[in-house]
Amino acid sequence: MTSIAxxxxxxxxxxxxxxxxxxxxxxxxxxxxxxxQDRHERPFTTAAKVGQTVHLRTxxxxxxxxxxxxxxxxxxxxxxxxxxxxxxxxxxxxRADTSVLGYKVVRTTTGDTYDSLLGRNVSFCGNSIPxxxxxxxxxxxxxxxxxxxxxxxxxPVFDSPGYDSLATVDLGxxxxxxxxxxxxxxxxxxxMNTVGTGS
Amino acid sequence: MTAxxxxxxxxxxxxxxxxxxxLAANSLRLQLFWWTYKPHVATSGVQGKPVHFxxxxxDFDGHWHRALDLTVTSVTTVAAxxxxxxxxxxxARTPAEAQWVKVSMHVAASPTAVLxxxxxxxxxxxxxxxxxxxxxLVDSDYLPISPCIPDAHQGPVSGGPKAxxxxxxxxxxxxxxxxxxxxxxxxxxxxxxxxxxxxxxxYVQIALPTT
Numbered sequence: 001m002t003s004i005a006x007x008x009x010x011x012x013x014x015x016x017x018x019x020x021x022x023x024x025x026x027x028x029x030x031x032x033x034x035x036x037q038d039r040h041e042r043p044f045t046t047a048a049k050v051g052q053t054v055h056l057r058t059x060x061x062x063x064x065x066x067x068x069x070x071x072x073x074x075x076x077x078x079x080x081x082x083x084x085x086x087x088x089x090x091x092x093x094x095r096a097d098t099s100v101l102g103y104k105v106v107r108t109t110t111g112d113t114y115d116s117l118l119g120r121n122v123s124f125c126g127n128s129i130p131x132x133x134x135x136x137x138x139x140x141x142x143x144x145x146x147x148x149x150x151x152x153x154x155x156p157v158f159d160s161p162g163y164d165s166l167a168t169v170d171l172g173x174x175x176x177x178x179x180x181x182x183x184x185x186x187x188x189x190x191x192m193n194t195v196g197t198g199s
Numbered sequence: 200m201t202a203x204x205x206x207x208x209x210x211x212x213x214x215x216x217x218x219x220x221x222l223a224a225n226s227l228r229l230q231l232f233w234w235t236y237k238p239h240v241a242t243s244g245v246q247g248k249p250v251h252f253x254x255x256x257x258d259f260d261g262h263w264h265r266a267l268d269l270t271v272t273s274v275t276t277v278a279a280x281x282x283x284x285x286x287x288x289x290x291a292r293t294p295a296e297a298q299w300v301k302v303s304m305h306v307a308a309s310p311t312a313v314l315x316x317x318x319x320x321x322x323x324x325x326x327x328x329x330x331x332x333x334x335x336l337v338d339s340d341y342l343p344i345s346p347c348i349p350d351a352h353q354g355p356v357s358g359g360p361k362a363x364x365x366x367x368x369x370x371x372x373x374x375x376x377x378x379x380x381x382x383x384x385x386x387x388x389x390x391x392x393x394x395x396x397x398x399x400x401x402y403v404q405i406a407l408p409t410t
Binding site for chain 1: 294295296297320326327328329330332334383384385387388
């Protein structure tokens with residue numbers, strides 16, 4: 001019995017083998033150099049300071065004030081932290097669609113994150129209306145020694161800000177700020193959100 | 200070379216359909232990612248004329264069908280919203296940059312149809328979309344969660360037997376009713392269409408007369 005392989009010349013068989021190995025190697029090289037998930041899902045980040053307006057894809061956000069202390073009081077409850085609370089005021093004006101600034105995460109210089117939606121952290125932001133500025137205050141508690149240099153990442157989504165624009169605002173916290181907040185005896189108030197500029 | 204091409208003609212001819220098949224097989228990822236989460240399939244109508252809207256949907260109880268006839272009777276700018284009983288809401292702290300738009304609708308649907316959880320929004324000529332929410336400015340107790348059903352008789356929240364039974368117990372929704380929705384928008388927002396949706400990608404869009 002003559003097999004098909006034995007009818008093909010040896011030179012041709014070797015050539016085919018080399019081509020297959022080359023194609024597989026090339027595929028491997030391309031796959032290895034494809035950007036990973038963390039890279040192609042990464043957000044389009046705009047860095048800013050307190051008071052600077054960031055133009056996100058779907059609206060404008062500005063952090064207007066940063067405050068802190070050992071205790072906070074919302075219209076609903078009051079909480080004292082064994083660490084410190086950082087309270088962040090911001091204003092969000094959607095451009096085209098009704099949206100919520102759902103993603104508000106404080107990130108330290110070492111990469112630890114403190115999400116405004118988790119733990120005892122608070123945030124009173126509603127559904128913001130296109131063209132109508134909405135102001136709200138969030139508060140997260142964190143260890144005082146991790147506060148200096150921290151930033152807040154803000155995006156109008158709820159889960160991950162991947163694929164979309166993200167504001168990274170430097171909170172301007174220094175060692176002195178932390179000492180001042182630790183020495184405070186009054187309570188940091190967290191009001192409900194306000195719609196409009198109050199004019 | 201020609202001999203090689205001829206020898207391999209069937210293999211070569213199959214390369215093109217194989218490539219097309221590979222592309223088509225990957226397209227399901229595209230659909231999963233974008234298509235079903237956004238409104239794409241429109242049922243269109245104009246103000247003052249009833250529009251029949253129907254769709255299938257799934258919930259925790261099973262697979263159901265929803266059908267209704269919707270008429271947007273009027274869309275006007277008003278000073279303040281009213282609660283479902285028709286009383287003006289006094290503590291609506293409407294800022295200078297905002298206005299209230301009242302959307303009046305007439306709905307005809309089986310009392311067993313699940314109309315709870317609808318989303319209502321207004322669109323303007325530039326494509327801005329302002330959605331109805333119950334929690335802006337006024338205490339959310341005053342405005343209903345679902346803007347397209349009568350607050351007192353909301354009907355079932357699901358097609359399942361328990362939800363249907365609960366709805367009958369609470370007093371069934373009338374087979375036809377009028378309902379007003381109050382939408383807070385930026386001042387100067389001129390709606391050109393009303394959009395109503397339950398389960399994307401289907402939605403119903405009513406064009407408003409240009410004034």
